[in-house]
Amino acid sequence: MTQAPVPPGLVEAFWEYERALMDDDVATLDRLFAPGPTTIRGDADGLLVGHDQISAFRGRRGGAPRRRIVQTHVQTVDDDHALVVAVTELERGGRGQQTQLWLRTADGWRVSAAHVSTPAPALDTRVWRVVGDPLVPATGSGPLDGESVAVKDVYAVRGQRIGAGNPAWLAQAREEPVTARAVELLLEAGAAVRGIARTDEFAWSLAGTNAHYGAPPNPRAPGRVPGGSSSGSASAVSLGHASIGLGTDTGGSIRVPAAYQGLHGIRTTHDLVSSYAVLPLARTFDTVGWLTRDAGLLQRVGEVLLPPGPRNPAAELVSVPGLLALAEPDVGETVDRFAAEHGAMRESWDLAALPAWLRAFQTVQAREAWQDRGAWLAPRLDELGTDVRGRFEAAAQVDEESADAARRVVAEARSTIRDLVGDRVVVLPSASSVAPLLGTGLQSVREATLTLTCLAGLAGLPAVSVPVTARSGLPTGVCLLAGAGRDRDLLQLAIDLA
């Protein structure tokens, strides 16, 4: 390739950009990126397409890491186009690379494409608290040989502390003397523990936006929340850091991250899998669950964690238009199509009591959360992120009388839902929407999703989330809800439907 001279003005524009980057001069950076919808910028968190997306990203990130340019290579295309590749050396250590396509417009040189790499940190602290190669080796050999587990930071791992997504809790935590039974079973079956993954604080959120450690990335939906509270476990699996994400699901904490990130996930029948040495959120509803990238491994984990039991391969699928209607149209239609394609019968349910059921679920959950955590938290509410703090503050106000009333509604709901489901499999949305954009208000999304996800929680039923793609191209989830103890049937069904 013959190398043409560097066109006039390009070097100056390159350095103007570099200075603006170091000064976080967003106006200049915006100006030096070509306007329009085809300008692109990519980094480890994903590709941004269009000047508007790029500009919004700059506005919120608060500056690039300090760096200096140690090498530049210019490939001149013609007087108006050149590629500039720069090697950067970061003040915090390590080297990165930046590739920019520059073009000369009537207003001067502009970047039309940028690809930025910075050195990866020792560990992604949004996803992990501790990781190892492995952190805990397998203790046996079996169906999970070679698999690696991201353990949600509410499970005890001998010698490690439980952090529960909150720095103050972590600071006072002691090293655990035992390993949670579910983790032990995975180790005995040949899996190793890759590490301890972040969770929303005390597992009480569906967003995955931990106020202390940041939101784990959602690789399939860059710029969007990962879903929670098993957020780190889910992102670890999405990123390929672990093959199995061990989590918990009280009101959707497995199903929501599965849907948002396009993973498979299961919450098990309440009490069916040992929650020994797992920090509880709300004991009446808490369940063990896990996430994987494929249905086969989801099932293999089930063969290790679930008791053997009679299987009923017959699966009569049912979909309930009233439940589909609770989701955003994009998601509702996708799930409806999935249900239709798999021959689900439409069935109308009387959902008049659903709002009351949801309130009862939330009341009992709050009461139990406060009973377990209130004494420690009461003098430390300042140490919580805003959203979770609000939940605990409200929980502190729930008296035993209201809780008792709610428990009666829960019992009624449980019985009603179990009757409605019967021995069929109900097809419904795993979450009411695709993953919301980071930085947007999440409260209404939370309520809408919880209206759907609380059904399994209330009734203590198993549910599998199967990934599908919404019309927008973003991942979402189809939830398969079955009768108590039919966990293995659901795992088989997830394979059959894939």
Added chain:
Amino acid sequence: MTQAPVPPGLVEAFWEYERALMDDDVATLDRLFAPGPTTIRGDADGLLVGHDQISAFRGRRGGAPRRRIVQTHVQTVDDDHALVVAVTELERGGRGQQTQLWLRTADGWRVSAAHVSTPAPALDTRVWRVVGDPLVPATGSGPLDGESVAVKDVYAVRGQRIGAGNPAWLAQAREEPVTARAVELLLEAGAAVRGIARTDEFAWSLAGTNAHYGAPPNPRAPGRVPGGSSSGSASAVSLGHASIGLGTDTGGSIRVPAAYQGLHGIRTTHDLVSSYAVLPLARTFDTVGWLTRDAGLLQRVGEVLLPPGPRNPAAELVSVPGLLALAEPDVGETVDRFAAEHGAMRESWDLAALPAWLRAFQTVQAREAWQDRGAWLAPRLDELGTDVRGRFEAAAQVDEESADAARRVVAEARSTIRDLVGDRVVVLPSASSVAPLLGTGLQSVREATLTLTCLAGLAGLPAVSVPVTARSGLPTGVCLLAGAGRDRDLLQLAIDLA
């Protein structure tokens, strides 16, 4: 920006490249990259410049990770040039990005620049065995507040095993009941342990090319060895994963990685810093040492680990042409220039005994290494990498008589070297060459470097390595060697000379 149509043939070339990549069809990949010295390809391990370098890289890597293309964006410059940005989804999880500048030659479309990003792993297992946020929190507050330590995998950390760079050793290791004294002192002074960093097997190498875990990257010299045996600690500091790399130096294991990676490093006077709960290599020569990115922090760590003592700020610098001549010209000249610039007096030493000293050093080191490790290793030599295995096999042959003879030479050398150094500071190369290229024979480099580094080892003297840049642009190190107990003087000198 107006978007011109995609030029004919480009899409086909793009997919031909992608297929060849998945098939590891090196011939096709080579053909599709533009010939010549300006073609470039960069990834997280650094930028390769020129078709030859890129081709050599492809030849040795054994295929790219399995992936599929999930998005493509083409920016057409003209009929003969276009940028193609692709988002990739890896089979093992996560998303990456690839940016390619294509140009049409007489022979068809060719890539003239490529920038490839793949998702970072949970941890870089070449650098780390375990990492955390932090792995061990500070136990006190002091001059090291906010600093993070990469602990070489020969130091005990309570609750963790010692891996010593060998999987079989790790597999039988128990969790340590105590923390090494040096680590405890750092924790008390406010530093946190970031993690446990890789080492060459049993710390017996200067290369950093662990046969089991791979060579940690050398960001300042991509494609070259990191130096060892404190390889992981050094790379962790270079990469910005930790600010302090705690290591050991028996015959150069701090000074060599410091030189190869452009870091500051110190090996302390023998026995001056506690080696309690550190796995020994050769007790007569082993010392505690550390690496940092700047001289100020190197000194602050010294203030925590070194005993207080009288300082002698006077530093008469001496350089010995016969020692400079032992290094490659590139390095020797660089160190010579440094010495001259800082007013070092040239002094001629009788170095006739140096080869015998080196042999005695190696004999005693081998004898002690075998005494400590032989019983366990004898039935397990297969579990060692080739180079280290060779050393242990030779060590098994050293009898007590030869060891005794060598000990007498060591005692003589020790006395002679201490007399030669006196109360001056000797300026010599930290290693005989810049970091060798990965995959090249390292034995001759090892011998040449050890001839220089064994002086401090034999005499039990402190030595600081200060980074300088060789004419080639690669990092190398100036070693400052002083009398016993003058560690703090050396740390101050490293600042004064910076």
